[in-house]
Amino acid sequence: MKLILIIMGINIVYVSLYTLRMIFVIKGLRGLATFLAMVEIYVYMTGLGIVLKNLENPWNLAAYCFGFGLGVYTGSRIEEYLALGYVTVQVTVDCAETEIPTKLRDDGYGVTCWLADGKDGHRLMMQVLAKRCNERKLYNILDKLCPKAFVISFEPKNFRGGFWINRMTKNF
Template sequence: MLYLLIFVAKLIEVTMATIRNVLINRGEKLKGSFIAFFEILIWIYVVGAVLENVTEDPLKVVVYALAFTLGNYLGATIENKLAIGTACIQVVIKSDIKGILSDALREKGFGVTIMQGQGKAGEVDLMMIYLKRKRLDEATAIVNEYSPDAMIVINDVRNLKNGFIKK
């Protein structure tokens, strides 16, 4: 029973820590700090349980380490589903497709900025699309539909002021 308690508590604590780190890195300091309070409470109790008689029961350390590992994975998975924050998609396309692709993106509520460029094989256009991370799959699907060979780069955006982002 103690092993299960250590495992579940550590799993929850590390999952919370992963989400807290992402929130703070994305500028959500208050939410991250709120999570940190509960995270540290769990950590103190779990560490105390693991260290008590650790030499006589080293299996507690193994359970602790397994939960730590799984907690990181689970936290990253949950954060990816929550998709907190803003992203920028940069799309490099052949110039002849820019009109139809930008129209399709704008029709779905995406703001698109287009710049001309020069690639190895000739003229290209660079589209920049700033959007909520929750809409990344939707936007990349549209790009792939109209230009399957487009080069797509996705970056997280920490701060953004002005511009057009559909909520």
């Protein structure tokens, strides 16, 4: 039983590290991803070696598989907790909601807005930039200010110029 728990634990750590390493690569954090890769492969080889030496017990292989699945879940939860990067949220509201950009700016969000024509008339479009760790807070603010807003979010890959560049260089 002890060996099964060790195998499962090693695989949870390995797959969590793998998940985080891939996210760091995507986010452009190559140095951290490289270091994590070295730790990850050590953990992987240790776990694989234990399983291959003990193949006579099918529960060891089952523990390896179960640990792999739990590692995916654990890694995704860790990434969600870290919330690295930024999110761009596009918000569409009725034109009567014109105080929303000012309120969002007062809360520290970068907001660009423009008028647009929708199926049922004029709309106010806003593009709001926020840190991913503040995304839920932004949605809560939007729910209070304009519960009927149409909201789309996506993660920007690059920044160049604008309001956020000064903030980003100060934080790094």
